[in-house]
Amino acid sequence: MTITTEFVLRSSSLPLVSIANTLQPSEIQSTHALCLQPDVQIFSVQFDRDDSISEDALLALDEVLEVDLVGETPDKIVYKLTVELEESVSQAFAPDFEGAELRPTIVTDEGWHETKVFKDYENFNAFRQSCENHGISLDLISMSSESAHSVSSSQDGLTDRQREALSLAISRGYYESPRQVTADELAAELGISQPSLSSLLRRGERQLLTSALGTQPHINTLSR
Structure with missing residues (x-):
């Protein structure tokens, strides 16, 4: 990629x-x-x-x-x-x-x-x-990715903002263990609040998993 x-x-x-x-x-x-x-x-x-x-x-x-x-x-x-x-x-x-x-x-x-x-x-x-x-x-000002198969937004379902946040998080080592950057630092680079960043990442991650697994998210929370 x-x-x-x-x-x-x-x-x-x-x-x-x-x-x-x-x-x-x-x-x-x-x-x-x-x-x-x-x-x-x-x-x-x-x-x-x-x-x-x-x-x-x-x-x-x-x-x-x-x-x-x-x-x-x-x-x-x-x-x-x-x-x-x-x-x-x-x-x-x-x-x-x-x-x-x-x-x-x-x-x-x-x-x-x-x-x-x-x-x-x-x-x-x-x-x-x-x-x-x-x-x-x-x-870093901007980052965009293109796979060998040129997967488009319509195929994975990500919004441009979700893609930008996830790309930045990956590039800065947010998903590495231990993390190399904090959520506050990522939010500052994107010019948004930390809660907004967390929401973007969470919704982006959910969409990628849904797309990759071929499932649809449940509307109602399942009971334990």
Whole structure:
């Protein structure tokens, strides 16, 4: 089951964040490219022409080793940057998490806004844990899943909100033993109260069990 995730990575040690902090463009659009060494990576970076980002200004940054002009349009200018990664970033991204970018990374002075598809929940959790172990926080914005058979909402009966709550709970380790996150923390991420979250999870779990077992819930409670 592949999952599509949207999240923000936050750390001043992330590549290109220094550009947003020092040269202060509103945002940077970047795609990851060739990894020359564990601590050196090439990025294709797109700036608004109005930001007036020069090659000399980029080369003056400690992390930037080389700058090559790729092309220009009336509104944009594109550079290829060879960047030296900090050790913590190299270690965080070193494992192969089988994640693929779906859209270019948006870099701001706070971090990276990314949309990625992962092989499964376990792969995403390993990525998240590796980031957090090396001082990079991951704020999950959204997550959706798609099985090999593309099971739709109409087939399993879940509402979009139930699916979102269950997906987040699984990704954050709520169903693991011991639990890695509390119901209050999950509720805060979804922007709802803890009782509302519990109700969403309970109804979602009931619907999944009903769908999987091919049974219908009883209207009346059975007597003991």
